[in-house]
Amino acid sequence: MFMSINKSTLTETDIITKFILPAVKDAGWDDMTQIRQEVKLRDGKVIVRGKVAARKKVKSADIVLYHKPNMPLAVIEAKANKHEVGKGMQQGLDYAKLLDVPFVFASNGDGFIFHDKTNPNQLETEIRLEDFPTPLQLRDKYCQWKGYKQSQLSVLEQDYYDDGSGKSPRYYQMQAVNKTLEAISAGQDRILLVMATGTGKTYTAFQIIWRLWKAKAKKRILFLADRNVLVDQTRINDFQPFGTAMTKVEKRNVDPAYEVHLALYQALTGPEESQKAYKQVDPNFFDLIIIDECHRGSAADDSAWREILEYFGSATQVGLTATPKETDEVSNTDYFGDPVYTYSLKEGIEDGFLAPYKVVRVDIDIDLQGWRPQKDQKDKHGETIEDRIYNQNDFDRTMVIDERTELVARTITNYLKRTDPMAKTIVFCNDIDHAERMRRALVNLNPEQVAKNDKYVMKITGDDEIGKAQLDYFIDPKKAYPVIATTSELMTTGVDAKTCKLVVLDQNIQSMTKFKQIIGRGTRIDDKYNKLWFTILDFKKATELFADERFDGIPEKVKVAKPEDINNGKDNLDDDEDDQTGIDSPFDGEESGDVNKPTPTYGGDTSSIPDDSGTPIDDAPSVRKFHVNGVPVTVIAERVQYYDTDGKLVTESFKDYTRKTLVKQFATLDDFTKKWNATDRKQAIIDELESLGVLWEVLEQEVGKELDPFDLICHVVYDQPALTRKERAENVKKRNYFTKYSETAQEVLNSLLDKYADEGVLEIENKNILKVAPFTNIGRPIEIVKKGFGKPADYEQAISELEAEIYRSA
Incomplete structure (x- = not known):
């Protein structure tokens, strides 16, 4: 049934085509509806450092077998025949976990190792190619494993x-x-x-x-x-x-x-x-x-x-x-x-379906040190200011300082100017009044942008029909305007702003529920519009909630009282929800902590929903708010943190990230150089390192030199002195290495070495390199290979030897 071929010479793809698929189809599996090849289950995590982001490369499941499209049954992982028959099992088990299936098959073309979770007494057995199970056999075992009833x-x-x-x-x-x-x-x-x-x-x-x-x-x-x-x-x-x-x-x-x-x-x-x-x-x-x-x-x-x-x-x-x-x-x-x-969010980021974030934490002096009015000082409206120390929790709730608002707006503006002035931005403020003042400050700081389009900055809150009318335009990736939306509660949840690249937090947030929802405004990825990550600009220490174990897990169930016991006169406000929203939030008692509610609540962000007459419900209960200006305000600290592999925020350079990542793979310099020199084509190992999140462009920027990937790793990870590509090329030429080749071959290899010095090792391995100058002056690719090297295999051998010479000092 299976053809007689020297399997050791076959690639993994050949093994699948010539042995695995015929065995599966002979067992009765329908090629059109039940067999899917190269099934990509993850998108590849996005790694961000500086202003650059790249996706890790992810592998696809070789074959997934389905009873129906909604019911996957098994994963098959193939390897070349030079590997042991069960080599792909661990990889297959990872895919099976994602798909929630009990069957995994690993094969090198000789047979299958069959992992069967429905048979706990013998999880793995070896079966012949001819004995692959039928669709009905796996479907029945699957339903039994799941405990499905016929009904x-x-x-x-x-x-x-x-x-x-x-x-x-x-x-x-x-x-x-x-x-x-x-x-x-x-x-x-x-x-x-x-x-x-x-x-x-x-x-x-x-x-x-x-x-x-x-x-x-x-x-x-x-x-x-x-x-x-x-x-x-x-x-x-x-x-x-x-x-x-x-x-x-x-x-x-x-x-x-x-x-x-x-x-x-x-x-x-x-x-x-x-x-x-x-x-x-x-x-x-x-x-x-x-x-x-x-x-x-x-x-x-x-x-x-x-x-x-x-x-x-x-x-x-x-x-x-x-x-x-x-x-x-x-x-x-x-x-x-x-x-x-x-x-969870962590799973979504690790899989590459959700955008990771960079946090820029900005500390303002009066927020941390507090501000106290002079004796009998009056505010802008002639009100005598209560004499006490006002701090971060008070600002824009009970105390408004114009200079603080302007400083926040200026920091936002400067960030956008440095990065992308047209990046969709949501500024979360404490209330609608704060959102209006922030809108005004941003307009005054961006006159050129506002002159181009007066909707560059818009207040989008529940009380403003004009602003609410712009919400659809803000979330539409095809619409450039509005760019900046100032808001309080309307956009905290349910707003599908795929291309939002900047989330600004100038709101006091203690509620984990609200914090998760706000962060969710930036987590969508949109490859078409190059939205792979987003920045959180935090003025109120809100991002400290990332360190809370409740951030990316299911909260522990703490409700123990019976419903009739809940509002019997005691204050039941949980710390998680103590967001001071009872002061001036548009949320009703359900979010505000108004635990002694005399009437039923109608839940949610009422500022966002008009009543039947179309009249928006009021933003919040009135609260006494002082308003002053003439207060000197400065930024005293700013730090940048990144989403790390374990879901935590870290403050590190990309050099630190690369060092930490590579040491896990290659503990010593010797381990790395052996791997590098043993790899026939350097493209393979460069791709492997990219799949781990090593971004060469960012690394070069931090090192400040144009180095070969090999030298970048040696220098950054193992503290070795770095040789430039030109220095490596000159070392090869000094050794008179080319003299063993014919004149034509020497000309080709010298030109390849120059290409390496200018553009790197991947240029040498480019299959089309012989089609461009200066090689076109020698002849067509087939003529160059024949005249200079003899056979294509000899040319490939010469390329491998050239690479070995380039890295000989390693």
């Missing part, structure tokens, strides 16, 4: 929506969908999905609904959100395939003629009985409810928005959030249960 399969085997574009769910989206459907088909009716901002929660929700709807397991679906922008983005984008079966609930009218309903909480309920539109239909009308951003309004037991979920209590309810809330008084897991799946 679940109509849902679990329902296909994803496919628009024909080739887009399919990423591995973590597939896991989130599959685990949700597993839970629903097994009878679970309260489900929580935790996925970091920017990882496609809405697309995941769409695929969940689509498969349940198409399988006829759920017939009437409600998608709930608390912001108009979330509903509209969902309807226009991810949910578009539902077409005429879908409607948006408006004017408090629930139309039973539709199957998929998208609604704001505010459109379904209100404080008056006449506003409770959800009661227009029976409690069993909806059989599936998806709650977007469920950490907000409906998380609290006494929220009036919870009454919607309780009314449709017989429906399966799925909560989506990036930031599950766990405080003394509010618990997502108390209502939904533990998450069926979690995909």
Whole structure:
């Protein structure tokens, strides 16, 4: 069945084509629908240093076998025959973990090592090529391993929506969908999905609904959100395939003629009985409810928005959030249960699906040292200022100092001028008043940009219809303006600003929930618009929250009281939520710490949502605020930190990063030089180092010399004196190394050496190098090789010897 070939001469690709695929197909696997080759599961982590970023190169799974597109079963990893048959097993197990499959096959063309998690008594066995299992065998073992019942399969085997574009769910989206459907088909009716901002929660929700709807397991679906922008983005984008079966609930009218309903909480309920539109239909009308951003309004037991979920209590309810809330008084897991799946920001950055960040921390003197008014000093409005020391927590809340506002605005402006004046920027301020003053300061500091377009800086807050109207333009990558948006709460969550490159924090933030949401404004990647990373400019020490263990994990469940015990007169405000938002935040009591609420809350950022008449709800309760000027203000410290491999912030140069990374691979200089000299083509090892995040351009900038990659590593990592390329080339020429070659060969090798001196070792290995000057003066490539070296293999040998001479001193 399998051809007689000298396998030792074959490449990995040959092994797959001539041995592995024939064995799989002979076992009955359909080449068109069940076999996928080169399956890329990760995008490659983005490494940032200075102003430069590059992706690590990632490998693809050689082959993934599927029962159906939504049900992967096995991974096959191949190696060339010179390797042992099980060489690829560990790599295959890594892919299998991402895909949540129990079967891994490793092969070098002689047979397979079969890793079978369904057989714990003998996890790995060796099988012949002829004995590869059939699709039915693996599918049955898979269903048994998962514990599926026959009644679940109509849902679990329902296909994803496919628009024909080739887009399919990423591995973590597939896991989130599959685990949700597993839970629903097994009878679970309260489900929580935790996925970091920017990882496609809405697309995941769409695929969940689509498969349940198409399988006829759920017939009437409600998608709930608390912001108009979330509903509209969902309807226009991810949910578009539902077409005429879908409607948006408006004017408090629930139309039973539709199957998929998208609604704001505010459109379904209100404080008056006449506003409770959800009661227009029976409690069993909806059989599936998806709650977007469920950490907000409906998380609290006494929220009036919870009454919607309780009314449709017989429906399966799925909560989506990036930031599950766990405080003394509010618990997502108390209502939904533990998450069926979690995909964190750290995982997203490590996989290359989310943008890493650089933090620029700016410390202002009066923030750290405080400011005290003179005796009986009056502010700009003639108010006598309370005599005390005002510090960072007071500024722009109870004390406004014009010079501080201007200094922050000037720092933002200078950063943009140094980097990219057209980089989309969100400035988070303490309240709407602060956002307006920041807008004004930025306008005055950017007259040239504002002259080009007066929407260069816009205040986008809940009270400003003109500003809110610009939100869609701000988040549209195709629209240049607005560039800078000043805001308070409106843009903290749910705003899909893919190309946002600068997030400015001039807001007091102690709430981990809010901090995660704000950071999420920058974590989306958009390769088309060269958005691979973003900067956080922090004036309020907010980024100290990165060091909190709760930042990238599931918060510990701390809610222990019964709902009826919660607001019985004691202050239940959890430290995590003590954001002082009760002073002047547009959030209602659910976020503000107003724990003794006399009436039900209607949750969320009310500043962003007008009432039925279109009138925005007030920004915040009034608070006494002093306003002064004439105070000298300066920046006393500034430091830059980067996202590190373990998810922590580090302050290091790229030389430090390279040294730390390389020492893990090559403990000594001898280890590195042996690897370098043993590699036939230096391109291979250069690519390998790039895949580890070594950015040659950045390294050259820090070292300040144009060095060969080899010398860069020797110099930076192992503290060796660096030779320039020209010095290495001259050393080769001094040794009269070329005299053993013919005159034509000497001319070619001398020219290659000059190319190396000018452009580096990769130029020597360029297959097309003989097609350009000065080689074209000698003849065509085939003529050069024949005349100077004899056979192509002899030319390749000469190139290897030339490289060995270049690095002989190593």
